[in-house]
Each structure stands twice: as structure tokens, then as C-alpha cells.
Amino acid sequence: MVTPIIIILLLCGPLLFGVIYSKIRDVQVEITTLACWGLGIAFMFFFIGHIVKAQGMVEMLPSWVPYRLPLVYFTGVIELVVAILLFIPKYQLPAAKAAIAIFMLFFPANVYAALNSVGLGGHQWGPVYLLIRAPLQIILIAWAYFMCVKPLSMPVAEIK
Incomplete structure (x- = not known):
């Protein structure tokens, strides 16, 4: 249950620090950059x-899925590549779009894990965990889209 809180803190952390820094130093910082950094983190x-938790991730996949452990590692590498690209301004837009695709493509594994009470991060709670995970997934997709793909145009310093 702690995992969704950690994800939200990591997502919002750079933006929060940017707002604080902006107010203390009276400088402007870019919302889009900070939002992409949060998504990258x-x-x-x-x-x-x-x-680190590869076996728990394997449990989140149905047994009929072939090569589950290599698939978990492969998807992890994809996530690392997206993370790195979210820190490089030139690649932030395609990386944010890839992040949205990943959130949509990987969500069925979360549903399967919750319905079967297997895996990590609260999935053992069963279907009730989807009351937390589904809104989190919406937040992640909305963040990637509205903060990175179609970003706000005002700098943080203009936030009152």
C-alpha cells in the first residue's frame, strides 16, 4: 500500500521543489521540465x-504468458530507457508518449494481479486494490499527457 504513495511523491517531488526554489530565489523554472523529471524518477x-522484485512481477503475469522472467526484465529495461529519455529535453515528448503507452499496456497485469491476489504493492489485497490502482493509473497517464505531452505554458514563478 505504500507503493502508490511513493510513486506520487516521486512524481510530484521535482515540481514541488521547483515551486519552492522559484519562490525562494525569485526565478522562473519550467513546469514541463520538472514534470518530466518527476515522471522520469x-x-x-x-x-x-x-x-529487485522480479519474482513478484512474474507472479503478476498469467502462467500462460511465455518467458515471464525475461519479459519482466525486458519491460524493466524499457522503463529505464523511458526514464533516461525523460531527462533529455530533446526526447521528453516521445518519452512521455511512450510512458502513456506503457501505462495502458501494463495495466492489465495490475488487474490480473489484483483479481488473483498475487504480486506486489497491494495486489495481494485482491480486487479492492483496484480502487487505488485504477485512479493511480489515471493520475500517471494524466500527468504524462497534461504535464509533459500537452504542457502548461506558464513558468512556475507565475503560480500564485
Whole structure:
């Protein structure tokens, strides 16, 4: 249950620090950059989970899926690549779009894990966990889209 909170903190952390820095130093910082950094940090967290908790991730996939462990590692590497690209301004837009695709493509594994009470991060709670995970997925997709793909145009310093 702690995992969704960690994800939200990682996602919002750079933007929060940017707002504070902007107010203290009376400078402007870019919302889009900070939002992409937060998404990048979250994706690094996802990558670490795929490597450190690989067996739990394997349990989140139906037994009929072939090569589950290599698939978990492969998707982790994809998440690492997206994370890195979210820190490079030239690649932030395609990386944010890839992040949205990943959130949509990987969500069925979360549903399967919750319905079967297997895996990590609260999935053992069963279907009730989807009351947390589904809104989190919407937040992640909305963040990637509205903050990185179609970003706000005002700098943080203009936020009152």
C-alpha cells in the first residue's frame, strides 16, 4: 500500500521543489521540465522494481504468458530507457508518449494481479486494490499527457 504513495511523491517531488526554489530565489523554472523529471524518477522506481522484485512481477503475469522472467526484465529495461529519455529535453515528448503507452499496456497485469491476489504493492489485497490502482493509473497517464505531452505554458514563478 505504500507503493502508490511513493510513486506520487516521486512524481510530484521535482515540481514541488521547483515551486519552492522559484519562490525562494525569485526565478522562473519550467513546469514541463520538472514534470518530466518527476515522471522520469517514477520510471526509474518502476525499473528498480522490475529488477529487485522480479519474482513478484512474474507472479503478476498469467502462467500462460511465455518467458515471464525475461519479459519482466525486458519491460524493466524499457522503463529505464523511458526514464533516461525523460531527462533529455530533446526526447521528453516521445518519452512521455511512450510512458502513456506503457501505462495502458501494463495495466492489465495490475488487474490480473489484483483479481488473483498475487504480486506486489497491494495486489495481494485482491480486487479492492483496484480502487487505488485504477485512479493511480489515471493520475500517471494524466500527468504524462497534461504535464509533459500537452504542457502548461506558464513558468512556475507565475503560480500564485
